[in-house]
Amino acid sequence: MRAAGEIGLATHMIWERALEQAVREGEAVYYLELSEVTFVDVAGAGALAAAAGRLGDGRRLVVRRPPPTLRRVLETFWPDLPTIEVSTS
Amino acid sequence: MSTAAGTAAPSTDPFLHPALFYRDEREYLDGTVPFVREGLAAGEPVAVAVPGDRLRIVRDALGADAETVRLLDMREAGRNPGRIIPGVLRAFADAQPAGRRVRIIGEPVWAGRSATEYPACVQHEALINAAFRGRTVTILCPYDAVRLPGHVLEDAHATHPTVIPAGSRPARDSEAYAPDAVVARYNEPLPLVTDAMTFPFVADSLPDARHAASDEGRRLGLTGVTLQDLALATAELTTNSVLHGGGSGVLRVWAEGGHVLCEVRDEGRMTDPLAGRRPASRDQRGGRGLLMVNLIADLVRVHTGDGGTAIRCWFPR
Numbered sequence: 001m002r003a004a005g006e007i008g009l010a011t012h013m014i015w016e017r018a019l020e021q022a023v024r025e026g027e028a029v030y031y032l033e034l035s036e037v038t039f040v041d042v043a044g045a046g047a048l049a050a051a052a053g054r055l056g057d058g059r060r061l062v063v064r065r066p067p068p069t070l071r072r073v074l075e076t077f078w079p080d081l082p083t084i085e086v087s088t089s
Numbered sequence: 090m091s092t093a094a095g096t097a098a099p100s101t102d103p104f105l106h107p108a109l110f111y112r113d114e115r116e117y118l119d120g121t122v123p124f125v126r127e128g129l130a131a132g133e134p135v136a137v138a139v140p141g142d143r144l145r146i147v148r149d150a151l152g153a154d155a156e157t158v159r160l161l162d163m164r165e166a167g168r169n170p171g172r173i174i175p176g177v178l179r180a181f182a183d184a185q186p187a188g189r190r191v192r193i194i195g196e197p198v199w200a201g202r203s204a205t206e207y208p209a210c211v212q213h214e215a216l217i218n219a220a221f222r223g224r225t226v227t228i229l230c231p232y233d234a235v236r237l238p239g240h241v242l243e244d245a246h247a248t249h250p251t252v253i254p255a256g257s258r259p260a261r262d263s264e265a266y267a268p269d270a271v272v273a274r275y276n277e278p279l280p281l282v283t284d285a286m287t288f289p290f291v292a293d294s295l296p297d298a299r300h301a302a303s304d305e306g307r308r309l310g311l312t313g314v315t316l317q318d319l320a321l322a323t324a325e326l327t328t329n330s331v332l333h334g335g336g337s338g339v340l341r342v343w344a345e346g347g348h349v350l351c352e353v354r355d356e357g358r359m360t361d362p363l364a365g366r367r368p369a370s371r372d373q374r375g376g377r378g379l380l381m382v383n384l385i386a387d388l389v390r391v392h393t394g395d396g397g398t399a400i401r402c403w404f405p406r
Contacts, residue, residue, distance in 0.1 A: 009295055009328050039299065041324045042377045050374065068314070069321050076384060077369055077377060 004036035007044035015044055019051035028059050035065035045073040052084040062087055103190075105227040106217060107260040108249035110234040110242065114146060116256055117231060121194055122150045124229055128192035129154055134185040138163045138177050139196035139231065147194075167197050170206065170213035171383040174220045175368040182226050183368060191226045198245075200236035207241070208275040209390055214248035215268035216362055247271050272362055279352070279392045279399045285343035292331045298340045299324045302351055305342040309349045310406040318385040319404050323351055325378035326400055330355035334398060344406065348387065352401040359393040 001022060007015045022030045032048075034040075040048075048070075052061045060083045063070070071086050078084070109120040121137070125147070128135040136159035137147055144162055148155040159181055167173040173195065182191045195217075198210045217228060232245050234255045246252055246265040253260045286305040290298040302323035306316050323340060330338030334357030341352045365379030379400075383389055386402035393399075 006296055008299075008324060009292060009331060039296075039320070039324070041321070041328065042381050043328075043375055046374060046377060050372075053372070069317050072314075072317070073321075073381065076381065078371065 002033040006039040008041045016047045023051050023054050030061050032063045039067055040070040042073050045070055049078040052081055055083045103225040104221045106249050107229055107251040107253050108245045109229055109231045109253045110255040112234050112255045118150050121147055133190050133192055135192045136181045137194045140164050140199045163196055169386050169388050170197055170209040171389040173197055173213055174366040179368050193228045195228050196231045208277050211244050212272050212275050215271040218268045279401050282343055285341035288340040290327050291337045295327055298327045302342050306349050309344040311349050315404050322382045322402050325382055326353035329378055333357050348403040349406050350403055354399045356397045359398050
């Protein structure tokens with residue numbers, strides 16, 4: 001999945017639906033391309049962490065090139081979430 | 090040997106929160122080192138979060154025992170008093186196994202704290218009591234009885250249920266204990282700054298408010314992570330106004346000395362004094378916005394009442 005723009009109050013619903021789909025699709029590794037996302041607020045990061053928390057054994061979300069604040073918020077509140085991987089390349 | 094934890098007045102609340110007054114290094118070490126050693130001897134987890142210069146003398150006095158104590162420079166970890174409960178005290182206490190008392194020395198008020206910081210410091214000290222009610226935890230708070238002004242030492246008697254007078258050993262009940270009154274008294278108005286960048290916002294203009302704050306922050310000299318922090322804090326505070334503060338608000342950004350300040354005013358009233366001071370549980374869905382602001386800002390001041398709420402935060406430039 002590729003997202004663009006910003007994730008905030010106006011776009012939380014769309015973001016959560018997209019994440020819900022990622023959880024449902026059942027792939028072992030799901031890539032989220034976020035290089036064109038300019039901002040993610042704390043609730044948006046929370047939705048991502050919640051989605052990652054619902055993945056079953058052996059599955060993970062790879063978040064590619066997220067805006068820097070997303071990484072910061074994830075490290076602050078969900079530092080050891082095993083099902084989420086932040087990739088800068 | 091007995092110290093604060095052992096001799097405090099009997100209470101049904103297992104939480105102990107004595108203020109320790111000290112006049113010199115000798116009294117400082119006499120009040121803190123046995124407290125740490127008693128904890129270690131009982132197998133209790135111990136943390137010391139005090140300003141760096143005092144941290145060094147405690148560490149030196151503890152010798153090899155210092156290795157088993159969590160040591161934190163309160164000037165860094167507790168720069169913003171609003172993050173001490175979630176980021177220092179509960180971060181340590183909640184990570185310990187149940188069943189043993191947790192001991193923490195926390196010194197959030199030191200002589201270099203500014204008049205702007207102080208209301209947040211004293212509210213923090215008062216709110217510790219509510220935040221830890223019922224917990225088997227002791228938080229010992231040293232106060233410099235020589236260098237701190239008299240009103241600060243008086244306030245310490247109102248924010249701590251027990252006090253250990255300078256040069257003495259046992260803790261006694263504080264007759265002046267009145268933490269709620271302290272929280273209310275230091276809920277001080279934040280005078281309107283008229284020459285700030287001013288941006289009224291509603292739900293549809295939340296992204297514009299954030300951009301306006303970023304642009305102004307950059308113009309005022311913020312860069313890198315701090316500029317991102319300003320944007321994140323602005324987003325969280327303005328979103329809170331839209332969701333909980335009447336649907337709209339006014340954002341202001343300006344510079345004062347070495348800081349860029351960001352303030353959001355709205356018509357809501359904050360009714361939970363611990364908002365933004367509870368660590369979030371991993372599975373909790375929302376409610377982390379104000380906590381994040383507390384964790385990233387150098388200082389957060391809040392004024393709330395019938396006329397609305399103002400939240401002001403400081404970022405170093």
